[in-house]
Amino acid sequence: MSDRRSFLSALAGLPFLPKALSSTAHLPTGPLADSADPRMPSQIRATGEAFWTELRKEFTLNKDETFFNTGTLGASPKAVQEAVIEHMRHVDRDIARWDYYADHENYFTGYYQEMQYRDRLAAVIGAQGKDIALCQNATFGMNFLANGLEMAAGDEIVATNMDHPGGRMGFELRAKRYGIVTKQITLPDPATDLTPDQLVDLYLGQTTPKTKLWAIPHINSGRATRFPVERLSAIARERGIFSAVDGAQSLGHLAVDVNALGCDAFYGSPHKWLLAPKGNGMLWVRPDKQQHLWSTIASSAWDDQQDRMFGLMQMGTGNLSLLVGLGVACDFHRQIGSQKVQDRIVGMGDQLREGLKKIPGATIVSPTHRELTCASTVYGIQGKKGNEIQDFLWNRAKIRVRSIGDHGVRHTCHIYNSPKDVDRTLALLTELARS
Numbered sequence: 387m388s389d390r391r392s393f394l395s396a397l398a399g400l401p402f403l404p405k406a407l408s409s410t411a412h413l414p415t416g417p418l419a420d421s422a423d424p425r426m427p428s429q430i431r432a433t434g435e436a437f438w439t440e441l442r443k444e445f446t447l448n449k450d451e452t453f454f455n456t457g458t459l460g461a462s463p464k465a466v467q468e469a470v471i472e473h474m475r476h477v478d479r480d481i482a483r484w485d486y487y488a489d490h491e492n493y494f495t496g497y498y499q500e501m502q503y504r505d506r507l508a509a510v511i512g513a514q515g516k517d518i519a520l521c522q523n524a525t526f527g528m529n530f531l532a533n534g535l536e537m538a539a540g541d542e543i544v545a546t547n548m549d550h551p552g553g554r555m556g557f558e559l560r561a562k563r564y565g566i567v568t569k570q571i572t573l574p575d576p577a578t579d580l581t582p583d584q585l586v587d588l589y590l591g592q593t594t595p596k597t598k599l600w601a602i603p604h605i606n607s608g609r610a611t612r613f614p615v616e617r618l619s620a621i622a623r624e625r626g627i628f629s630a631v632d633g634a635q636s637l638g639h640l641a642v643d644v645n646a647l648g649c650d651a652f653y654g655s656p657h658k659w660l661l662a663p664k665g666n667g668m669l670w671v672r673p674d675k676q677q678h679l680w681s682t683i684a685s686s687a688w689d690d691q692q693d694r695m696f697g698l699m700q701m702g703t704g705n706l707s708l709l710v711g712l713g714v715a716c717d718f719h720r721q722i723g724s725q726k727v728q729d730r731i732v733g734m735g736d737q738l739r740e741g742l743k744k745i746p747g748a749t750i751v752s753p754t755h756r757e758l759t760c761a762s763t764v765y766g767i768q769g770k771k772g773n774e775i776q777d778f779l780w781n782r783a784k785i786r787v788r789s790i791g792d793h794g795v796r797h798t799c800h801i802y803n804s805p806k807d808v809d810r811t812l813a814l815l816t817e818l819a820r821s
């Protein structure tokens with residue numbers, strides 16, 4: 387795309403979406419019920435399997451390989467890949483045309499507000515673009531909070547022992563350097579019988595009058611536990627405690643609405659479940675809390691009072707092509723619909739858990755309480771370590787799950803997986819359990 391005007395107008399719409407996906411007409415509606423998988427939730431059954439089979443064609447994952455590890459990194463659809471590559475080509479070809487006029491195209495990030503990308507991401511989480519800072523990943527978002535929130539020596543924060551380092555270590559750094567205190571919840575492990583009430587009690591049990599912040603993973607990485615964020619945020623608010631939600635595993639997985647969640651901050655890694663290009667991150671902060679958050683990385687606009695979240699985007703030169711891809715990933719996701727994605731993939735998670743319950747020797751390590759489950763499940767097979775299960779599935783059928791050590795594997799279902807993929811995996815796990 388050598389013509390700059392067509393490129394700019396292209397950015398304004400949804401041009402990168404392949405024709406097949408560029409109108410909702412494509413999103414196969416019915417009458418496909420005859421092909422629907424009976425194990426899917428009823429609202430998804432109405433869509434029919436043909437929709438998802440068609441959608442799978444938008445991905446370049448090798449046909450004979452099954453990828454169940456979106457919890458680590460997502461596989462972007464073709465439209466996203468093409469948008470990034472096309473934009474990178476455009477930059478390197480047309481950069482001499484760059485005239486620096488304010489209303490003309492720019493070729494990198496770091497110095498501009500990037501509103502169109504913030505707006506498109508905001509639309510995914512029910513927010514406004516001005517309340518989002520774009521960054522590299524969830525780890526940046528967490529560190530911005532940990533470093534930048536007004537807290538004094540002796541102030542306490544509560545976090546769990548299983549928080550991902552990218553959801554917690556910034557607070558440890560602040561504790562060691564500036565004397566805040568991190569209070570740690572020890573989560574029951576395995577989490578099989580965990581309940582939402584128990585989780586609430588665990589947070590309250592570590593809370594004192596000095597508590598200033600609760601670090602809450604929306605879904606934790608190690609046990610795929612979905613936390614009751616609405617309840618926790620409401621309790622935190624009543625007590626004047628800042629609720630910081632780690633959405634690395636939930637953005638693009640659950641239908642997230644930050645206002646419904648009621649939290650004060652939400653950060654995430656769109657390169658996981660939202661299937662964005664690798665190296666995209668975000669931090670949303672409730673408008674009335676932004677004045678209490680200082681920038682960590684400063685350049686010209688670090689103290690921008692009109693656009694405080696832009697003040698957190700002062701990272702110097704960055705790669706605009708990744709944001710172009712992020713925008714397309716947001717559009718792609720929204721064309722399917724967050725709730726539809728959630729219903730489909732949590733439906734496969736349910737199918738997997740039901741199947742595991744029937745396999746003698748299989749144990750579900752993740753919670754089984756309805757409100758704490760999601761599209762990810764951690765499970766084990768008696769007598770087998772995680773890497774043995776992982777390698778068995780790969781060597782036998784090119785099915786990729788992720789070992790998490792002695793407890794087994796983490797298995798995450800996404801829109802490029804199908805109930806048949808889950809069936810095949812369960813059949814192999816049955817065989818492994820017998821061996």
Ligand SMILES: Cc1ncc(COP(=O)(O)O)c(C=O)c1O
Nearest residue numbers: 523524525550552553607634655
């Ligand atoms: C719950 C959770 N938080 C934070 C992170 C860190 O994400 P990133 O490496 O993209 O910053 C991860 C990564 O797996 C995670 O699972």
